[in-house]
Amino acid sequence: MEDLYREIIIDRYKNPQHRGHLDPHDIQFEDDNPLCGDHIEVTLRTDGDGRITEAAFDGKGCAISQASADLLMESVVGKSLEQVKSLGRQDLLDLLGIELGPVRLKCALLSLKVLKAGVYGLGESSDALVE
Amino acid sequence: MALDVARLRSAFPILVREVRPGVPLVYLDSTATTQKPLSVLAAMDEFYRHSNANIHRGVHTLAEEATTLYEDARRKVAEFIHAPAARQVIFTRNASEAINLVAYSWGRANLASGDLVVLTEMEHHSNLVPWQMLSAERGVELDFIPVTADGLLDLDVYQALLTRTPRLVAFTHMSNVLGTINPLADMVRQAHAVGAVVLVDAAQSVPHLPVDVQALDADFLVFSAHKMLGPTGIGALYAKAGLLEAMPPFLGGGDMIKTVHLRTFVPNDPPHKFEAGTPAIAEAVGFAAAIDYLKAVGMESVAAHEREIVAYALERLEEVPGVRVFGPTAEHKGGVVAFTLEGIHPHDVAQILDRDGIAVRAGHHCAQPLHEKFGILATTRASFYLYNTKEEVDRLVEGIYQVKKLFG
Secondary structure, eight states: OGGGGOHHHHHHHHSOSSBSOOSSOSEEEEEEETTTTEEEEEEEEEOTTSBEEEEEEEEEOOHHHHHHHHHHHHHHTTOBHHHHHTOOHHHHHHHHTOOOOHHHHHHHHHHHHHHHHHHHTOSSOOGGGGO | OOOOHHHHHTTOGGGGOEEETTEEOEEOBTTTOOOOOHHHHHHHHHIIIIIOOOOSSOOSHHHHHHHHHHHHHHHHHHHHTTOSOGGGEEEESSHHHHHHHIIIIIIHHHOOTTOEEEEETTOOGGGTHHHHHHHHHHOOEEEEEOBOTTSOBOHHHHHHHHTTOOSEEEEESBOTTTOBBOOHHHHHHHHHHTTOEEEEEOTTTTTTSOOOHHHHTOSEEEEEGGGGTSOTTOEEEEEOHHHHHHSOOSSOSTTSEEEEOSSOEEEOOTTGGGOOSSOOHHHHHHHHHHHHHHHHHOHHHHHHHHHHHHHHHHHHHHTSTTEEEESOOGGGBOSEEEEEETTBOHHHHHHHHHHTTEEOEEEOTTOHHHHHHTTOSOEEEEEOOTTOOHHHHHHHHHHHHHHHHHHO
């Protein structure tokens, strides 16, 4: 429990490294968590080989959702879009390094859901993306 | 008479548990659901151990005992809210289902395209969505009494809305976010003067205040057992006898009928007309035990205790920099304090408070339009009941200082 607000999460919440909106971008997607109104937008730039060269998020919400978005953006730079498609919830939890209950899990997974919906080019995001 | 809270707390087994080793529980989420005293747990346990049977049709001893217990529970619920007769109390799954019953049965029989239903901006989703559904289906028009900046209903606008002769006025007795206790009796009288029927969402008032449906002259009034020391899965709809007689059935099935043929049925009389299928029998027994408990304590004492706790909570929270409390001053307010902490998301506030064993709620509390009105997404909400103490308020305030320190 103490770990939930470990220093890295508070630090990333207060001093995000990847907050912003890339313009121009190759991929953009945004969505809300209707339960708490958290909002995340992801913008990506890719090279000719389908590899992510830059990643940014914007949005508002709790420390868990915003810090997880920041850590996720950091982790996907250099990855191929195919690699991003295979990311699952455990990958994100490993980035955060914490255990989460079912309610807060939704906060943490919002950025991954948005990222994958964007990479897949879907019209809307779905929980199935982060099962 | 002042409550002996220490003694009273010993009747609630869950209140002595530790959330984690060495961290006692501070339960400040009674507006969501209340904890249960031993007498409620024992009554339900005893029912299953001793009297369990299906009700109404059986003639064996257990069936008769179970039927008696179930109908006794109805009588106790009726007496608790001063209903003229037990048959005016319908058991439902909860307050939400009770409102849906009214919208489905009374609403579909009485409301047509263009008819006006007046609600308020402080309603719980359960007193908004059933009417929105009816509006979409029937073209019923909805309008809303606004909430003022200090968390009260704008009664001038209410007067203006009444001149448009609404068919129904449906509003909460007490807000589950702001804690506002609305001037129910006056509002009912004014609605009746223009011929409107009145539905009162009493989910937050019946558990916390003395409520007399006859003095208030409510046409429909709904509440849930689990918010008043009873079990989940059972609630009640009170209605005036004439309305219930005229209303078509809600759900179809066993018990709600007098006779059934292959192509037709004759509905039963109220209250059975509205209770299809095997109801929550053990839960009704628990509901009755909860009412016995509250009556023994005395609703005046419950209300007085909560007034004292909430006044203290408002006073303590006011001193914390960055805290913004929503809702009216203590004199208009029940035991609910919703607040924001500057720069810190309510989810984070609630989660960090949980580390100290403090159970509060974060979110929109099923009142999203109200939060939109105040331009916020979510609040942290502490709510109080007869078992809460000023020491717990102190723990909450200390916890909030911890949150601020962590995010500092």
